[in-house]
Each structure stands twice: as structure tokens, then as C-alpha cells.
Amino acid sequence: MIEELLWYYIGFTILLTIGFSIYGIAVRPHLVKKMALFTILGDAVYVLLVYLGYTLNSTNPPVIPGGSLENPVFSSKTDIQRFIGSTVDPIPQVFIVTAIVIGLAVFLLLAIVSLRIAREYGTLITTKIREVSGDE
Amino acid sequence: MVSYETLLGVLPVLMSLFTIAMIIYSIRVFTSKTLGSMVLAIDALVVDLVVLMVLVALYYKSAFLLIGVIPLASWVFLLDVVVARYLEKRWSK
Amino acid sequence: MIDLILFYIGVALVFIGGVMDILATIGFFKFKEFYTRLHAATIGSIGGGLYPLIGVVFIVLGLDIDYNLKLVFTGTSIIAAGIIALATPAGSHILARGVYRSREESPSVIIDRLGEDLERGEME
Amino acid sequence: MNRGYSVSIVVFTIILAVVYLVYTGSYGLVEITIALLVGVGVSLVLAPDLILNPSKMSPRRFITAIYYLVKYFTIIEAKAHWSVLKLILMPSAKYNPAIVRIPYSVTSDYSILLISNSITNTPGTVVIDVDEKRKYLYVHWIDATSVEDQEARKSVSEEFENYAYKIFE
Amino acid sequence: MKKLEVVIPIVIGLGLFILLYNSGLLSVERSLTTLAEKYLEYIPDASSIYTSMAFEVVTAVIWDQRGFDTYFETSVLFFAIIATLAIASKLEDIIGERRSLTIIVRLVTRILAPIIVVVSISIALHGHITPGGGFQGGAVFVIAPLLLMLAYTSDWIRSRGFTDRKLLLLRGLGVTLIALAGLIPVVYSYTTNINAYLFQNQAKPDSFFNYPAYLQTPISTILVSGTIMLLNILEFIAVLTGFTLAFYYLTREFEKRGGGE
Amino acid sequence: MILLLSSIAATLALISTILVLYEKDVAKAVVLAGVESVFYALLLQVFLAPDLLIAYVGIGLGLNTVVLLYVLTKGERYEEA
Known part of the structure; x- marks a missing residue:
């Protein structure tokens, strides 16, 4: 019972984090703060996916133990079957590994664009940029 | 040889100590007034978390979980250096 | 027998480390100023970080687990402890320097040799 | 300079190889060979001037x-x-x-x-x-x-x- | 106004929670999906016909089952870095004084950087056995040049002979070789009329093209898991050079005077 | 026990996100975003994803904070209401 409650509580907390970061990206005027909340949004989504792949009785990461670079001995079928019963879901992790690196690539691009904006307009706050550039 | 079950008997006590320390450190992080104090508290917090991570790996009895400990320990130093650079940059202006 | 002794030495070290960590957090609250908190942070990183990691080495040596697992745990803990002993003091030094020089916080001390020397221009 | 350079490379190769092996956690012959290669490469690039005077060792x-x-x-x-x-x-x-x-x-x-x-x-x-x-x-x-x-x-x-x-x- | 600042995010979070709860994704009783079970069953099993000959399921899926996909993800990274370089200004010499940090930090950085590099190489090389791989190794590696560039100035990286041109060349080489390794089966299939797939690793029931799983050395047998280890190493080179380059430009931008307050 | 630990970590991550949202000093907000990543790193460890943990410690923690502080030197440190 208490385990179940804690389980739902973790999910709820992660989703609340997503909510707060979405709101912050939309509302806060400072570009750096927008970017910080953007990274938090990404992180929360990663952790949410990993959380969805975790089962309460799992004790192993999705890596077969006992491997070595030289003279490796592959596990037998029964060992692997026993291993499957105690591991987490690898598929969310597969998606996220590349997503993290691409997230950084996108983020670098955002950073460079912000640097250009700062040099062009002398400010990083979006409301001020609007005043400086004279747009509506 | 001491059995793994004996360890599972004492591990909750040890982990809870570090968890309590983690909570208080993070309260310190959240309530600090200046950037310097905050980063200082984060230093101590991350070192605390390194130990906690090793204990979690011991709990799961999996060597694979130890793999992130060394990058995390060296991250603290990176944070210190970059914050010092940032502050110095503002000072020299 | 020796395993039992090693194991309990390790548990004691980790336990002492945890207690030190909590005491360091109290120190963080008691000291009101950045420069005095630096000392509490040292307790947190050495007493609460390095000693527990050494303690984990002792625990693992006395524990009945796979030989290979023992090696990995021992090695990683020792390397992590080494990095902590090497990098944390340098980190707090450079942080303190940055904070001092940027005048984020000025120390309340009985004597400030660094400030005097900086003012006289003897040190850049 | 030359002797200091080579001693420095050798010492740091050994240290880095030990770090590599400890982090990897297996100690076969191939693993040791790779560790030494990695150690030589990294210390050639990053650590040629870390030991200044080998006669002190x-x-x-x-x-x-x-x-x-x-x-x-x-x-x-x-x-x-x-x-x-x-x-x-x-x-x-x-x-x-x-x-x-x-x-x-x-x-x-x-x-x-x-x-x-x-x-x-x-x-x-x-x-x-x-x-x-x-x-x-x-x-x-x-x-x-x-x-x-x-x-x-x-x-x-x-x-x-x-x-x-x-x-x- | 102040109340709205709290209410709206909570409403968003609660809405998401209800959505996920109703779809049953959050329930405590859960089991592996069929696809995950198949992956876990076949990939590490050397006697199976769909094996990848690797102990690490995640990396095996990334480079074997989803290799084509991952190649384009790597290219996304490549193009992002190209765009970064294009938008960043030219490398004019920085006016004004730049100082390196104190001797303590410089020495600690110099000791720490090789250790981080060695650890990252270990992570990348053992990608098919223990957790890790090219992406992860590259991500850990970047901490080292970044620390060195912060402790000394950004000139450090040029003083060691790593010009931006060389780094970009390595980066492109990495991506190209990954594509080549994926294309070889297709070329082979054209020349010999044997069925083979793009980014194929081990032999499949209807295709007998096979990258070798083991490498025989005079000392002992090394497990390379077909293309997986090779692609991990190439990916490692591509990621580390790309990020080092991007951070070189960013650090130079950071060291310039001006801006702020 | 492990669930309790992870729920504490998730809560602390949520609190730091909220503080990032309301903090006026953007430099502190950036560092708080780093703290949030630290707790999520612990969550990844607890949820048995060592693969992600390495990538995340390198990128999500280290490089993001550095980039954000780089950008911040070129602009205002404080965000007006």
C-alpha cells in the first residue's frame, strides 16, 4: 500500500516538474532562464520515461553481467531467462541515450543564437529586445 | 565471509544517515543568499551523493552502477572552476 | 574472523562519515558567512566523503560477494576518494578566490592581509 | 630535458594504465596491452611535462x-x-x-x-x-x-x- | 496574478498525471513489453539467429537494431555543430588581458584531465560489455578539455597542436566512416548477389553477410561484436571532437570583453 | 527503502525547479538547475539506468551549466519582475 502511494507520488512529482518548466518557458522573459527551464523539461521527460520502464522487483540494469573483452563466455538460455525476470525495460533507455546528446546539440545552437542576440541588442531579456528593435 | 544479508541489515541505517544529510544540504542550497554559499553547499551535497550512489550500487549488488561515480566526483571541480571564472569575469569588468 | 573485523571497521567508518556529514550540515547553518562555511564544507567533503568511501572498501573486502565485483568496488571507491581528496580542496580554494575578488561577500575578520596587499597593489 | 621527458612518459603511462585497469575491472593480457597503449597515447598528449626532475625519484x-x-x-x-x-x-x-x-x-x-x-x-x-x-x-x-x-x-x-x-x- | 503563477503549472502537471493515470502507464503492476523481452532474449544469446553478440542490450540496440536511425542522429549532432561554427564569429584574436587561474588549480587540472580521458576511453571501448558507448564516452571526455580551457586560457588547445581545422576533419571522418561501415553490406550484396541489409551486423536467416564477432590475436580472442565496437570508437571520436570544437568557440566568445550589466 | 529515497530525490528536484522559476538572480537559477540535474542523476541510478547516468552526468550536469553561465556573462544577471 505505502509502496504504491510512493510510486504514484514519484510520477506525480516528475509530472509537476514538467508543468512548472513548461509554464516557466512560456512566461519568463530572461533567455537564460528559458534555456535553463528547457533543460529541466528535457531532463524530466527522460526521467519520466526511465521511471515508466522500471519495475518494482527489478534489481538489474539491462546489461548481462559477467562479460569480458577477452575470451568471453556467453550465458546460456536459462540464465538469460532468469535474467529477464529481474531487469528493467531497455527500450526507454535506448531512446534517451541519443536524445541526451542531441538535446545538447540543440542546446548549443540555442546558446550561440542567444550570444548573437546579446551582442546585437545588448540584452538577454525578451521584453527589452522588443523595445530595442522597435517591433510591435 | 560476512553474508550479503548482514549488509542489508545495516545498509538502511547508513543510507538514511546520508539521505538526511542530503535533505539538510539541499535546504541549505535552497535558502542561501549568495551564489558563493550556494555553490559551496552544492559541493558538499554532491560529495554526499557520491557516497550515496556507491551505497545504492552496493544495495543492488551491481558493479555497473558504479560507472557514473567518477564523472560525478570530477563534475564538482568543474562547477567550482566555472563559477569562479564567472565571478572573476564580472570582477574584472 | 578477519572478514568480520574488516566489515565492521568499514561499517563504522561509513557510519562516522554519515554522522560527520550531518554535523557539517549543522555547521552550514551555524556559520553565517561564506568564509566560515568553507570549513564546514571541508568537514562535509573529507569527513563525509572520503572516509565513507574508504569504509566501503573495507566493507567490500569482508563481504561474501563475487571476486570480480570486489575488485571493481575497491578500485572505483579508491579512485573516487583520490579525486575527492585532490579536487575538492582546489575547488573550494578557487571558489573562495572568486568570491573574494568579485566582492560578492566581504569577510568579517580580525585582520585581512589579502585585502591590505591588494589595496597596496603589492599583489595583482 | 630528454631524460625528464621519457621518465615522465613512462611513469604516467603506468599510472594511467593502472587507473584504466581498475576502472575496467578485468585484468587479462589483452586488457593490459590496451591499457598500456591508452596510457602511452594519453600521456604523450596530456602529461609530457608533469615530472620536472626525474633524478629526484x-x-x-x-x-x-x-x-x-x-x-x-x-x-x-x-x-x-x-x-x-x-x-x-x-x-x-x-x-x-x-x-x-x-x-x-x-x-x-x-x-x-x-x-x-x-x-x-x-x-x-x-x-x-x-x-x-x-x-x-x-x-x-x-x-x-x-x-x-x-x-x-x-x-x-x-x-x-x-x-x-x-x-x- | 501571483496566485496564477502557482495554479497554472499545477494544473498542467495534474492534467498530465490524470492523462497518464487513465492510460494505465503509471500502474504498479507492470511487465516488460514483448519487444523488450525479445531484445533481452535474443541479443545476448550467442546461439540465437538474431543475436548481436553483445552483452550490453542498450548499446546493441542502438548500433545494430536501430543503426540507421542512430546514424542520422549523429548527423543531426554534426549539423548542429556546423551551424554553431557558422553562426559563431570568426576566430579573431581576443583583445584584452586574459589570465590563467592559480597554480593550484592548474596543476590539479593537469593531473585530473588525463584521468578523465582514460576513464572516458574505457567507457567507450567497453561499450558492448559494460554500460557505456561512444556517446557516453564522448560526453565524459569533454569535461577534460573544458577544464583545461578554463584553468589555462582557450589558447591551450591550439598550443597542443589541435587546430580547429584538424578537429573538424576528425569529426567529419568519424561520421563518414560510420556511414561506410553501414554501407559495406549493401556494396557486398551488389557485387556478390547475396542478400544483405543496410547496417547489418550479424548474419540473419535470409542473409549470410557477417561482420566477425571475434578478433583473433596471438594472445587471446577479443570480442568485438561485429560492428558495435568499431562504431562505438568512431562515434566516440566524432562526439569528442565535435563538442571540443563547439566549446572552443564558446570559450573564446566567453573570454571576450563586453556585454552585461 | 529505495522508493523512499527516490521520492525524496524527486521532491527535492521539484523544489529546485520551482525555485528556478521564482528566482530573480539568474546566476543562482542556473546553478539551481544544476542541482536539479544532480537529483535526477540519483533517480537514474536508483531506476537502474547506468547507461543514461554517464551520458547525463557528462552532459546534463556538466556542460549545460557551463554553457548557461557562458551566455549569462554577456547579459543581465538580474531579471526584473
Whole structure:
């Protein structure tokens, strides 16, 4: 019972984090703060996916133990079957590994664009940029 | 040889100590007034978390979980250096 | 027998480390100023970080687990402890320097040799 | 320069290979070969100038270093921890913090690192700045007993400096 | 106004929670999906026909089952870095004084950087056995040049002979070789009329093209898991050079005067 | 026990996100975003994803904070209401 409650509580907390970061990206005027909340949004989504792949009785990461670079001995079928019963879901992790690196690539691009904006307009706050550039 | 079950008997006590320390450190992080104090508290917090991570790996009895400990320990130093650079940059202006 | 002794030495070290960590957090609250908190942070990183990691080495040596697992745990803990002993003091030094020089916080001390020397221009 | 260069490469190759093997956790022959290759490559690029004078390397210095490390992390640390923990635990503890100037006379980089890390790692003293030209360390001392340069040196860093002379100079 | 600042995020979070709860994704009783079970069953099993000959399921899926996909993800990274370089200004010399940090930090950085590099190489090389791989190794590696560039100035990286041109060349080489390793089966299939797939690793029931799983050395047998180890190493080179380059430009931008307050 | 630990970590991550949202000093907000990543790193460890943990410690923690502080030097440190 208490385990179940804690389980739902973790999910709820992660989703609340997503909510707060979405709101912050939309509302806060400072570009750096927008970017910080953007990274938090990404992180929360990663952790949410990993959380969805975790089962309460799992004790192993999705890596077969006992491997070595030289003279490796592959596990037998029964060992692997026993291993499957105690591991987490690898598929969310597969998606996220590349997503993290691409997230950084996108983020670098955002950073460079912000640097250009700062040099062009002398400010990083979006409301001020609007005043400086004279747009509506 | 001491059995793994004996360890599972004492591990909750040890982990809870570090968890309590983690909570208080993070309260310190959240309530600090200046950037310097905050980063200082984060230093101590991350070192605390390194130990906690090793204990979690011991709990799961999996060597694979130890793999992130060394990058995390060296991250603290990176944070210190970059914050010092940032502050110095503002000072020299 | 020796395993039992090693194991309990390790548990004691980790336990002492945890207690030190909590005491360091109290120190963080008691000291009101950045420069005095630096000392509490040292307790947190050495007493609460390095000693527990050494303690984990002792625990693992006395524990009945796979030989290979023992090696990995021992090695990683020792390397992590080494990095902590090497990098944390340098980190707090450079942080303190940055904070001092940027005048984020000025120390309340009985004597400030660094400030005097900086003012006289003897040190850049 | 040449001898220093090659000794430096060899020593750091061994150290890095050990780190690689420990982190990897398996000790086969192929693994050791790869470790040595990686060690040579990395130390050629990143560590050619980390040892300045190979003629100083001797087993006596090594044993002194280990003796110092053991002594430092048991006796000296315990004393320093206790003195700061007293300040934390006593509700009305009085202390007088000061930034003192401590001269040092060692020349090698490693000695400076050893002294300053030893000072910072003992709770109660933290190196805030270092003046390389005039050879001063500026130390924040939580409970200063003296503000004069030489006396502060006597109670803060003299022991570390003696060992630094024995190990690195 | 102040109340709205709290209410709206909570409403968003609660809405998401209800959505996920109703779809049953959050329930405590859960089991592996069929696809995950198949992956876990076949990939590490050397006697199976769909094996990848690797112990690490995640990396095996990334480079074997989803190799084509991952190649384009790597290219996304490549193009992002190209765009970064295009938008960043030219490398004019920085006016004004730049100082490196104190001797303590410089020495600690110099000791720490090789250790981080060695650890990252270990992570990348053992990608098919223990957790890790090219992406992860590259991500850990970047901490080292970044620390060196912060402790010294950004000139450090040029003083060691790593010009931006060389780094970009390595980066492109990495991506190209990954594509080549994926294309070889197709070329082979055209020349010999044997069925083979793009980014194929081990033999499949209807295709007998096979990258070798083991490498025989005079000392002993090394497990390379077909293309997986090779692609991990190439990916490691590509990621580390790309990020080092991007951070080189960013650090130079950071060191310039001006801006702020 | 492990669930309790992870729920504490998730809560602390949520609190730091909220503080990032309301903090006026953007430099502190950036560092708080780093703290949030630290707790999520612990969550990844607890949820048995060592693969992600390495990538995340390198990128999500280290490089993001550095980039954000780089950008911040070129603009205002404080965000007006």
C-alpha cells in the first residue's frame, strides 16, 4: 500500500516538474532562464520515461553481467531467462541515450543564437529586445 | 565471509544517515543568499551523493552502477572552476 | 574472523562519515558567512566523503560477494576518494578566490592581509 | 630535458594504465596491452611535462609520501576535525577568524600543491589566494591564534612544509 | 496574478498525471513489453539467429537494431555543430588581458584531465560489455578539455597542436566512416548477389553477410561484436571532437570583453 | 527503502525547479538547475539506468551549466519582475 502511494507520488512529482518548466518557458522573459527551464523539461521527460520502464522487483540494469573483452563466455538460455525476470525495460533507455546528446546539440545552437542576440541588442531579456528593435 | 544479508541489515541505517544529510544540504542550497554559499553547499551535497550512489550500487549488488561515480566526483571541480571564472569575469569588468 | 573485523571497521567508518556529514550540515547553518562555511564544507567533503568511501572498501573486502565485483568496488571507491581528496580542496580554494575578488561577500575578520596587499597593489 | 621527458612518459603511462585497469575491472593480457597503449597515447598528449626532475625519484621519497599520507589522514585530520566540530557543537563558542599571510619557501609545483591541499583539507584553514611571485599563501583561519606571518606559519603549515621538502624537493 | 503563477503549472502537471493515470502507464503492476523481452532474449544469446553478440542490450540496440536511425542522429549532432561554427564569429584574436587561474588549480587540472580521458576511453571501448558507448564516452571526455580551457586560457588547445581545422576533419571522418561501415553490406550484396541489409551486423536467416564477432590475436580472442565496437570508437571520436570544437568557440566568445550589466 | 529515497530525490528536484522559476538572480537559477540535474542523476541510478547516468552526468550536469553561465556573462544577471 505505502509502496504504491510512493510510486504514484514519484510520477506525480516528475509530472509537476514538467508543468512548472513548461509554464516557466512560456512566461519568463530572461533567455537564460528559458534555456535553463528547457533543460529541466528535457531532463524530466527522460526521467519520466526511465521511471515508466522500471519495475518494482527489478534489481538489474539491462546489461548481462559477467562479460569480458577477452575470451568471453556467453550465458546460456536459462540464465538469460532468469535474467529477464529481474531487469528493467531497455527500450526507454535506448531512446534517451541519443536524445541526451542531441538535446545538447540543440542546446548549443540555442546558446550561440542567444550570444548573437546579446551582442546585437545588448540584452538577454525578451521584453527589452522588443523595445530595442522597435517591433510591435 | 560476512553474508550479503548482514549488509542489508545495516545498509538502511547508513543510507538514511546520508539521505538526511542530503535533505539538510539541499535546504541549505535552497535558502542561501549568495551564489558563493550556494555553490559551496552544492559541493558538499554532491560529495554526499557520491557516497550515496556507491551505497545504492552496493544495495543492488551491481558493479555497473558504479560507472557514473567518477564523472560525478570530477563534475564538482568543474562547477567550482566555472563559477569562479564567472565571478572573476564580472570582477574584472 | 578477519572478514568480520574488516566489515565492521568499514561499517563504522561509513557510519562516522554519515554522522560527520550531518554535523557539517549543522555547521552550514551555524556559520553565517561564506568564509566560515568553507570549513564546514571541508568537514562535509573529507569527513563525509572520503572516509565513507574508504569504509566501503573495507566493507567490500569482508563481504561474501563475487571476486570480480570486489575488485571493481575497491578500485572505483579508491579512485573516487583520490579525486575527492585532490579536487575538492582546489575547488573550494578557487571558489573562495572568486568570491573574494568579485566582492560578492566581504569577510568579517580580525585582520585581512589579502585585502591590505591588494589595496597596496603589492599583489595583482 | 630528454631524460625528464621519457621518465615522465613512462611513469604516467603506468599510472594511467593502472587507473584504466581498475576502472575496467578485468585484468587479462589483452586488457593490459590496451591499457598500456591508452596510457602511452594519453600521456604523450596530456602529461609530457608533469615530472620536472626525474633524478629526484627515489624509493625513500615514495615511502615518506605514503607515511605522510597515512599520518595525515588519520592523526592530523582527526585533530582538525575535532577542533572545528567543537566550534559547531558548542552553542556559544567564540572564534576569531582572520585572513593571514603565510610565506613558503618551496619551489616545486607539487610541493605547493601538497602544502595548499593539506592546508585546505584540514578543517579550520582554507587557502584563499596564492601569490606565486612573492611566495605567499593567503589563508582564512577560523580560529587565529596569531596574525604574524612567521608565527602563523609555525602553527598552520610548518609540518606540511617539512614533509613537502622531504617528498618533492 | 501571483496566485496564477502557482495554479497554472499545477494544473498542467495534474492534467498530465490524470492523462497518464487513465492510460494505465503509471500502474504498479507492470511487465516488460514483448519487444523488450525479445531484445533481452535474443541479443545476448550467442546461439540465437538474431543475436548481436553483445552483452550490453542498450548499446546493441542502438548500433545494430536501430543503426540507421542512430546514424542520422549523429548527423543531426554534426549539423548542429556546423551551424554553431557558422553562426559563431570568426576566430579573431581576443583583445584584452586574459589570465590563467592559480597554480593550484592548474596543476590539479593537469593531473585530473588525463584521468578523465582514460576513464572516458574505457567507457567507450567497453561499450558492448559494460554500460557505456561512444556517446557516453564522448560526453565524459569533454569535461577534460573544458577544464583545461578554463584553468589555462582557450589558447591551450591550439598550443597542443589541435587546430580547429584538424578537429573538424576528425569529426567529419568519424561520421563518414560510420556511414561506410553501414554501407559495406549493401556494396557486398551488389557485387556478390547475396542478400544483405543496410547496417547489418550479424548474419540473419535470409542473409549470410557477417561482420566477425571475434578478433583473433596471438594472445587471446577479443570480442568485438561485429560492428558495435568499431562504431562505438568512431562515434566516440566524432562526439569528442565535435563538442571540443563547439566549446572552443564558446570559450573564446566567453573570454571576450563586453556585454552585461 | 529505495522508493523512499527516490521520492525524496524527486521532491527535492521539484523544489529546485520551482525555485528556478521564482528566482530573480539568474546566476543562482542556473546553478539551481544544476542541482536539479544532480537529483535526477540519483533517480537514474536508483531506476537502474547506468547507461543514461554517464551520458547525463557528462552532459546534463556538466556542460549545460557551463554553457548557461557562458551566455549569462554577456547579459543581465538580474531579471526584473
